[in-house]
Structures are given as C-alpha cells and as structure tokens.
Amino acid sequence: MNLIDLLPTGQRGATPESTYEAFIRWVEDRGIELYPAQDEAAMEIVQGHNVILATPTGSGKSLVAVAAHFHSLARGEVSFYTAPIKALVSEKFFALCETFGAENVGMVTGDSSVNADAPIICCTAEILANIALREGETADVGTVIMDEFHFYSDPQRGWAWQVPLIELPQAQFVLMSATLGDVSRFEDDLTSRTQRETTTVAHTDRPIPLHFNYSEEPVQETVDELIYSSQTPVYIVHFSQLDAIERAQGLLSLNICSREEKDRIAELIAGFRFAPGFGKTLNRLIRAGIGVHHAGMLPKYRRLVEQLAQAGLLKVICGTDTLGVGINVPIRTVLMTALTKFDGSRMRALKAREFHQIAGRAGRAGFDTAGTVVVQAPEYVIENKKALEKAKAKFGDDPKKLRQVTKKKPPQGFVSWSDKTFDKLVQADPEPLSSSFQITHSMILNLLERPGDSFAAARRILTENHEPPARQRALIRRALGILRELIATGVVIRQDEPDEHGNHLNLTVHLQQNFALNQPLSPFALAAIGVLDPDSPSYALDVVSVIESTLDQPRQVLSLQEKKVRGEAIGRMKADGIGYDERMNIVDELTYPKPLEDLLDQSFETYRQGAPWLSEFELAPKSVVRDMYERAMSFSDYVQYYQLARSEGVLLRYLTDAYKALQQSVPHDALREDLQDLIAWLGELVRQIDSSLLDEWEQLARGAAPEDHSEEIVPPEPERLTSNARAFRVMVRNELFRRVVLFADEQEAALGALDGESGFDADAWGAVMDDYFDEHEDIDDGPGGRGQDYFLLTQGTSSWRARQIFKDPAGHRDWGFDAEIDLAASDEAGQPVVRLTRLGRLDD
Known part of the structure; x- marks a missing residue:
C-alpha cells in the first residue's frame, strides 16, 4: 500500500490523531510493530513538536523519518531529508520513492537534480544550508529531517548542519543519530528559535542487545571461533584499506563456507564482470565466502559485497570504519582490530562516539536476538601471551624460566590500548557535540x-x-x-x-543556484579555456588540464604518480652516476605531473582579483585524465602502471567527475572535434568500468528518476562497447598509439607482452626498433604523432582494419603497423581487442 493513499481527508482533515492513525495503519499493514521509541517519536511529530531522536543503531530511525514526511504531506508542506554523503541521500531517495511514489519525491545534489519541486526532497546538508542562507524564514521548508546529526561537529562541514537550525525558524526539526551525547542545549535552542516544544527520545535499550568481548587470541583464531559458534556474518574493522585486504587474503586458509554455499555464490556471480587486478582478488575471496568493503573499491564491487552479505552468503567481511555511516551491510558481529586510528595528522585513541558508531552496527533486526562486539588486543600483547603460554607448557610455573621469556615491545610511536581502555569505551556516553561553525x-x-x-x-x-x-x-x-x-x-x-x-549593500554578480557546491571554479575554467590556442595540436588536452585543475584532489592517485616520477628519476640518475645526496636533493623537488601549471596559476591570480571569494578554493593543476590519454592506457592499464588496485574506486570517481565537468563546463563553441572525441572516450571508459555513477547522474541531469538496480546481484551490462562508434574509434586509436609510446621508449618487452599471441613477440619488436632507429633518430609520440593523418581505419561489420603510421622526423611515413580489431571480442572484453597483422616498413 502506498502511504500517500492514506493521507487524511474529509471532514476531519489532517489532525494529529488522524495523521497518527493513518501512519499506524500503514505500519501494521506491512506487518511491523513499532518499538516504543518509534511510537513515542511519531506521536510527538504529529503534534508538531521538534524531535531529537538519539536511539541506538538498529532501532528504526528511518521509519520515524517516514512519519515526519507523512505528517508534513498531511499539512501540505515540503519536507527535507538531509544526510552527510550522496550515497546515503540516494539510498533514501529510492526508499522514499517506493513509500510515497516517485512523483512525490525529489533529489537535489551539487551537480544535478530530479523532481526538485516535489513535496519531499532528499539532499545533502550543504544544499539545505544554502537554501537557508538565501531564503531564511521565507523558504518553503516545513519539516527538516537531519540524519547522522553528529556531523554537526565535523570541522569542515559542521556549519551546514548548524545554519538551518539558525535560519529556518518556520521549520519543524527531527534530528537523528545513535551517538549524540547530551542534547539538552539543542532542546532549549530549538524550542526558543522555532517556538515549538522539543522532545528528546533517547531510549538506551537496543531492540537487539549487544554483548562485548575483549580477545587476546590471534584474529584468525577469533574468527574461527565466531564461525564455529554461528556468530556470523562478521565485519572485521580495520583503519586502513591495505590492512583490510591483507586480512581477507590471510583468512583464505579457513573453511568459511559450506560446499553448498560456495556453489550458490558461484551461481549468483556467474555473469559478473570482474576486472583484472583487484577484481581478480575479490573474485577469489567472494567465492570463499569472504568480502572486502572500503571506499577505494569500485561501486559495483561494494554493491556486490553488500548484496551477497544480505543474502547470508558472506560469513566474513573485512573493511574499514566507513561502516559507521549508513553502509548497507547487515552483520551480526563486529570485530575491531584496534582502538586507535590515524586521523590525518597523528595516531590517537578512538573517541566514544566513534567506538559506539561502529559497534552499533552489530545485530540484525529480524534475524538476531543479540549482536556481538569483539575487540582485539594489540598484536604484540597477543604474541607475548602466546610466548608465555608456550613457556609455561615447557617449564611449568618456574619463575626464573618464565622471566627469561623474550617479550615483544610495541612498535615505535605505537598508541596502545588495553582491556581497561575497552571497558571504559563500552561504558562511556558519546562526547557532547561541539560547534564547528565558520564564515566564508x-x-x-x-x-x-x-x-x-x-x-x-x-x-x-x-x-x-x-x-x-x-x-x-x-x-x-x-x-x-x-x-x-x-x-x-x-x-x-x-x-x-x-x-x-x-x-545599503547590493550584490553586482548573479550567483548560480547551487553556488559553492556545483563546481565553484567553473567560471574560471570557462575564462581560462578562452585564452588557449584552438589551433594548437595539444588544444584538446589543454582544455582537459584546465578542467582537471578545478577538480578535487584524488590524493591516493597523485601520491602514487609522485612515487612513480621519483622512482624513475632515481633510476635514471643512478645510471648517470649521480651521487646519493645530489639525487635526493633533486628528487625532493619532483612531484606528480602538473600541465600548464604556470599559465593556470597566473590566470587564476588575475581572475580572482575580481572574484575574491575564490580564495577559499584551491586551484590544483594535475594530470590524470590527460596522463591516461597521453599514455594511451585503458583503465586497467593505468591501475596496473601506478599500482592503484586499492584505489580503483577513487580513480573511477575522479574520472567520472572529470567527465561531468567537461560536459557541463566546456562551451559549445570550444568543442573542437578532437575534444569531442576525447570526452566521448572518457564517458565510455567510465561506463564500461562501472556504469552506476554515470548512468544515475545522466538520468538525473535529464530530470528522470534513475532505475533502482539495488536488488540485482549482477548489475545490468553497459551497452555494447562498439555501439558507441565515436568512443570506440578513440579507444582503438589509443590502443594502437600506446604501441607508439612504448616504441618511442624502446620497451620491446612490454610490446611483446601485448602482441606475442599475434606472432610479434619482444624479439620481433626489438628487431624493428633497431632497423627504424638506424634510419631515423626519433619518433613523435606527442599530440602531432597521434593525428588523424597517421591513423587509417576501415570499418567492417565484424571487424575493423587499422594502420598506425609512425611520424618520423624526415616525414617519410614509411614505418608502422597494421592491425585487425575483433568487434564481438571487444564487446565481451569491454575494451578493444587488437591483433597485429603487420609490423615494420610499410611498402604500400
């Protein structure tokens, strides 16, 4: 039953009683019995009171949010649901569409929106904060539901959670989080500002109680015991992605799943496309009943892990502490490997709020009668205990012998913890929320x-x-x-x-609707593109560099780029006999590639003299899209080249953002044909890797609700690669030109690895190199060398034939290679499948 059909009508209209009765009827029709806290909160909401819902994870806060939306609809008002991350906003958008009907629910993000005039709006906190700043008490906002309200204390984003409380006195507020701490000052403040009574619903009894344990056994033995005692699914929490992956691989020796469960997993993922690299690792882990879950993974991999966990087929999931923010992984046991974390500047102990946020994910409503939280002692403590037990087994209680047992010490700078630390955290209430307001x-x-x-x-x-x-x-x-x-x-x-x-003050500029959220540096990018030379061979790539300079930094990618640059430089300097100290001085000055850095910095400095607010934003010249294109690499090639297997998701999100920015920011009259080709290539590249990020955005940009594929274990395949002829043509050109780049670097081994199966191994390529460089001193592997004049293509129905001509200094154009591109195999692989047919001097 659609909840919208139960809106109170007739003579009684929408009274607190009729609204509450209609909501309860819908709940009961779904076979749900409200927890006392849910019932209390719903009754307070329909009476028009503000509600602070501070109940444990798993106590049904989402259903209280539905009651708030329903109450707002019954009064003919607009309600807003806000959350800290887009993924959670999107998840609630789909759920509310199912509950209230898609026509009644909209979503607004920083780069697109759908059904923005709907009476229920899902958005991030920053969107609502901007509305509050621009419109204040005149804004059409009846009810505000702020999920994960503990983000109020976030140093960077806390302002966005506080502004609506100050500037929307007309609104009724529902603030929700499992870890709020003392909220008495929020009660007083909200009541004073909104002139509504404010009620805190803070039942501490969890519907699914938790049992806490401290373990001094090795993780492997702890997990084995949890599996044996049916305490699965287990989520093993790490505070780095590398630790999570290494732990998962270390558990492969355990018998996690039964034969029947392994067969069921294999059946469900039979059609799933795992890419090389981390995809191959994840495929092996999942088939053993072990999942991995962290922010650096491709979205399709995270979604697969979540769905298999929901189906009860993954017994162990190794992940990071992102578990605490609305991640959809149902688990029975949380196993924490540490009580300390690196916060970006130092190692420190977990705060009570962080501990309870993670621990609270244990226990599945409707499945478990209790959840379990296990915390591991530090590894050196566990090893010392094992050594002492071994000594006792050998020497008994001889104190002299036992004193001789060598004890491991904690590593340098290690922040340790103990069972007392654990007990203190279990008993501690979350710290009071602290204000993180700022003005910009x-x-x-x-x-x-x-x-x-x-x-x-x-x-x-x-x-x-x-x-x-x-x-x-x-x-x-x-x-x-x-x-x-x-x-x-x-x-x-x-x-x-x-x-x-x-x-007395008047603004002379017109601000875009989502100012400071939707590419704040886009106007600068537009101006900077205008100073580029459209006749330059590198024009398309220069436009890309302008756009890339306005995007957020993909920190993990840039770090590994820098590592690669420095490593290659050290290798060259060693070969040249440069001493260690001099090498280190030179290397310290090297960083990741920053095309057009001087031009962009000078242009930005000039531009922001007339737009001083841009001082809040950092221009960041970098080269990821350009670097991938210039190296003529596929996504998997690039991941392998920079060793980005743990950060595939970061790379994909960056490429997706770059594609969106190119689509949105580059004016039509600047779209030279080679730039259009490049944009088409980038969009198809992203879509073939994982279409979910792009498909949803493109549907939202068209004003349509995206299709919900959340229940599908195997996501829908992207369209055939060859159906996008323009993008596929660019991919073929890149695949061929990649060989030119390797040829210029005299990388015959890499070329042999590409074409050995076609009969052109490293020796064959090496022989051609010798002959070519005997005749010519150089080969152009820059923008000029990849021009249309050096790439000939004949398109057939089942295959394409292509010729790549080397651009030699003399302009003879008499060296290169021919290739055949198998279209069906390319569709299956998601990238061009190329077979060389000829290599060397071109006689015709």
Missing part, C-alpha cells in the same frame, strides 16, 4: 542574495551560532574583512539610499 565568502554572498534585510541575517548568524563568545568575535572580524574585500573589488556596492528592506 560563499556564505556572505548567499546572504546578500537573500531578499530582505541581509545585514540583519548576517548579524544573527554571527551572534546566534553555537560558538563561544570569543570565537563569535573572531567570526565577526572575519566577516567584516570579507565584506570589505567584496566592496573593494566591486562585487558588492554600497548605496547611499537603502532599498525597501533597509539594505
């Missing part, structure tokens, strides 16, 4: 865009936020500095006569 150019500009007295709004935000007085004074000083800067650059003008609202 973007916030000031959004306030100035607001109709009405924007100065009064700014004063309110600066003096009524939750920061202590000294911090508020610092924020006021910063805001005044920002305002002076905006006036000095002409972005804001001061008028002698106030407008009808009493404003």
Whole structure:
C-alpha cells in the first residue's frame, strides 16, 4: 500500500490523531510493530513538536523519518531529508520513492537534480544550508529531517548542519543519530528559535542487545571461533584499506563456507564482470565466502559485497570504519582490530562516539536476538601471551624460566590500548557535540542574495551560532574583512539610499543556484579555456588540464604518480652516476605531473582579483585524465602502471567527475572535434568500468528518476562497447598509439607482452626498433604523432582494419603497423581487442 493513499481527508482533515492513525495503519499493514521509541517519536511529530531522536543503531530511525514526511504531506508542506554523503541521500531517495511514489519525491545534489519541486526532497546538508542562507524564514521548508546529526561537529562541514537550525525558524526539526551525547542545549535552542516544544527520545535499550568481548587470541583464531559458534556474518574493522585486504587474503586458509554455499555464490556471480587486478582478488575471496568493503573499491564491487552479505552468503567481511555511516551491510558481529586510528595528522585513541558508531552496527533486526562486539588486543600483547603460554607448557610455573621469556615491545610511536581502555569505551556516553561553525565568502554572498534585510541575517548568524563568545568575535572580524574585500573589488556596492528592506549593500554578480557546491571554479575554467590556442595540436588536452585543475584532489592517485616520477628519476640518475645526496636533493623537488601549471596559476591570480571569494578554493593543476590519454592506457592499464588496485574506486570517481565537468563546463563553441572525441572516450571508459555513477547522474541531469538496480546481484551490462562508434574509434586509436609510446621508449618487452599471441613477440619488436632507429633518430609520440593523418581505419561489420603510421622526423611515413580489431571480442572484453597483422616498413 502506498502511504500517500492514506493521507487524511474529509471532514476531519489532517489532525494529529488522524495523521497518527493513518501512519499506524500503514505500519501494521506491512506487518511491523513499532518499538516504543518509534511510537513515542511519531506521536510527538504529529503534534508538531521538534524531535531529537538519539536511539541506538538498529532501532528504526528511518521509519520515524517516514512519519515526519507523512505528517508534513498531511499539512501540505515540503519536507527535507538531509544526510552527510550522496550515497546515503540516494539510498533514501529510492526508499522514499517506493513509500510515497516517485512523483512525490525529489533529489537535489551539487551537480544535478530530479523532481526538485516535489513535496519531499532528499539532499545533502550543504544544499539545505544554502537554501537557508538565501531564503531564511521565507523558504518553503516545513519539516527538516537531519540524519547522522553528529556531523554537526565535523570541522569542515559542521556549519551546514548548524545554519538551518539558525535560519529556518518556520521549520519543524527531527534530528537523528545513535551517538549524540547530551542534547539538552539543542532542546532549549530549538524550542526558543522555532517556538515549538522539543522532545528528546533517547531510549538506551537496543531492540537487539549487544554483548562485548575483549580477545587476546590471534584474529584468525577469533574468527574461527565466531564461525564455529554461528556468530556470523562478521565485519572485521580495520583503519586502513591495505590492512583490510591483507586480512581477507590471510583468512583464505579457513573453511568459511559450506560446499553448498560456495556453489550458490558461484551461481549468483556467474555473469559478473570482474576486472583484472583487484577484481581478480575479490573474485577469489567472494567465492570463499569472504568480502572486502572500503571506499577505494569500485561501486559495483561494494554493491556486490553488500548484496551477497544480505543474502547470508558472506560469513566474513573485512573493511574499514566507513561502516559507521549508513553502509548497507547487515552483520551480526563486529570485530575491531584496534582502538586507535590515524586521523590525518597523528595516531590517537578512538573517541566514544566513534567506538559506539561502529559497534552499533552489530545485530540484525529480524534475524538476531543479540549482536556481538569483539575487540582485539594489540598484536604484540597477543604474541607475548602466546610466548608465555608456550613457556609455561615447557617449564611449568618456574619463575626464573618464565622471566627469561623474550617479550615483544610495541612498535615505535605505537598508541596502545588495553582491556581497561575497552571497558571504559563500552561504558562511556558519546562526547557532547561541539560547534564547528565558520564564515566564508560563499556564505556572505548567499546572504546578500537573500531578499530582505541581509545585514540583519548576517548579524544573527554571527551572534546566534553555537560558538563561544570569543570565537563569535573572531567570526565577526572575519566577516567584516570579507565584506570589505567584496566592496573593494566591486562585487558588492554600497548605496547611499537603502532599498525597501533597509539594505545599503547590493550584490553586482548573479550567483548560480547551487553556488559553492556545483563546481565553484567553473567560471574560471570557462575564462581560462578562452585564452588557449584552438589551433594548437595539444588544444584538446589543454582544455582537459584546465578542467582537471578545478577538480578535487584524488590524493591516493597523485601520491602514487609522485612515487612513480621519483622512482624513475632515481633510476635514471643512478645510471648517470649521480651521487646519493645530489639525487635526493633533486628528487625532493619532483612531484606528480602538473600541465600548464604556470599559465593556470597566473590566470587564476588575475581572475580572482575580481572574484575574491575564490580564495577559499584551491586551484590544483594535475594530470590524470590527460596522463591516461597521453599514455594511451585503458583503465586497467593505468591501475596496473601506478599500482592503484586499492584505489580503483577513487580513480573511477575522479574520472567520472572529470567527465561531468567537461560536459557541463566546456562551451559549445570550444568543442573542437578532437575534444569531442576525447570526452566521448572518457564517458565510455567510465561506463564500461562501472556504469552506476554515470548512468544515475545522466538520468538525473535529464530530470528522470534513475532505475533502482539495488536488488540485482549482477548489475545490468553497459551497452555494447562498439555501439558507441565515436568512443570506440578513440579507444582503438589509443590502443594502437600506446604501441607508439612504448616504441618511442624502446620497451620491446612490454610490446611483446601485448602482441606475442599475434606472432610479434619482444624479439620481433626489438628487431624493428633497431632497423627504424638506424634510419631515423626519433619518433613523435606527442599530440602531432597521434593525428588523424597517421591513423587509417576501415570499418567492417565484424571487424575493423587499422594502420598506425609512425611520424618520423624526415616525414617519410614509411614505418608502422597494421592491425585487425575483433568487434564481438571487444564487446565481451569491454575494451578493444587488437591483433597485429603487420609490423615494420610499410611498402604500400
């Protein structure tokens, strides 16, 4: 039954009683019995009260959110659901579409939106914060449901969770999290601002109770015991992706699944396309009943692990602490390998909030009567205990002999923990949420865009936020500095006569709807593209470099690029006999590639003199898309070249963002044909690897709700690679030109690995190299060498024939190779399948 069909109508209309009764009828029709906390929260909501829902994980907060949306609909108001990450927003969007009907639910993100005028909107906290800044109490916002509200304390994003509380007094708030701590000040603040009663529902009794254990046995033995005692599925929590993968591989020696379960897994994933590299590793692990789950994985791999876990076929999942933020992995036991983590600057002990956020994922409603949380002692403590037990077995209780047992010490800089640390965390309440408010150019500009007295709004935000007085004074000083800067650059003008609202300040620029969220540097990119030379052979790649400089840094990718650059430089300098100290001094200056760095930095410095708010954003020249294209590499080639197997997901998200930015930011008159080819290639590359990120965005960009494939174990295959003839043609050109790049670097072994099966091994390539370089001093492997004049293609129905001509210094064009491209095999592989048919001097 669709909940929308139960909206109260008739003479009674929407009263608290009729709304509550209709909601309960829908719940009962689904065979659900509300927990006391859910029932209490729903009754408070229909009475128009603010609700702070601070109940444990697994206590049904999502159903309370549904009650809030229903109550808002019954009053004819718009409700907003906000969450910290897009993945969680998207998940709730699908769920609410099923509950209320797709026509009644919309989603707004930083780069697209669907059904934005719907009465129920799902968005990230920043979207709602921008609405609150621009529209304040005139905004069409009836109810605000803020999920994972503990992000209020996040140093970078906490402002977005606080602004709506200050600027939307007309709204009814439902704040939800399992780890809020003391919320009395939020009760008082909300009641005062909204003139609504605020109720905290904070039942500490979990519907699924937790049992806590501290283990001094090796992880392998702990897992074996948990499997033997039917405490699966087990999620083993690590604080690095590498540790999670290594642990999973180490568990392959255990008998995790029965033969029948392994056969069922094999049946379900028979049609799943695992890529080389990490995909091959994951395939082997999953077939043994072991999953891996972390943010660096491709989305299709994470989704596969989640679905097999939901089906009860993965007994052990090794992952990271991202488990704590709405990850859809049902588990019975959480096994934590440490009580410390690296927070980006130092190793530190877990906070009570972090511990309970992770531990709270244990116990599956409807499946388990209890959940289990196990924390491992430090490895050196476990090894010392084993050594002592071994000595006792040999020497008994002889104190002299036992004192001689060599004990391992903790590693240098290690932050240790003990059973006492564990007990303290178990008993501790989450720390009180602390304010992380800030003021930025973007916030000031959004306030100035607001109709009405924007100065009064700014004063309110600066003096009524939750920061202590000294911090508020610092924020006021910063805001005044920002305002002076905006006036000095002409972005804001001061008028002698106030407008009808009493404003003396007027904004002279028009801000985009999602200003500071949707590619804030896009206007700069547009201006920078205008200074490029459209007749340059490198124009298309230069446009890519401009766009890449405006994207967020894919830290793991850039780190490994830098490592590669430095490693190759050290190798060359050793060969040249350069001494160690000099080598190290030179290497310290080397970093990852940054094409057009000087031009971009100079252009950005000039541009932001008229747009001072851009000082909040960092221009970041880098080369990932360009690097992949110049090296003529496929996704898997690139992953292998830079050893990115643990960060495939990071790379894919970056490539997806680059494709979106190229589609959105490059004006039509700048789209030269080779640039259009490059964009088509990039889009198809992403789609063939994992279409989910791109397909959803493209559907949203068209204003359509994306299809929900969440129940499919094997995701739908992307369209045939060869059906996108333009992109496939570029891929074929890249595949052939990759051989030119390797030829220029005299990499005959790599070329032999590519074409050995076609009869052209390393020796064959080496012989051609010798002959070519006897005749010519060089070969052009730059933009000129990959031009249309050096690539000849004949398209057939089942295969294509291609010729790649080497661009030699003399312009003879008489060396190169011919190849045949198998179309059916290319569709199956998701990348061109090339077979060389001729290599060397071209006589015709």
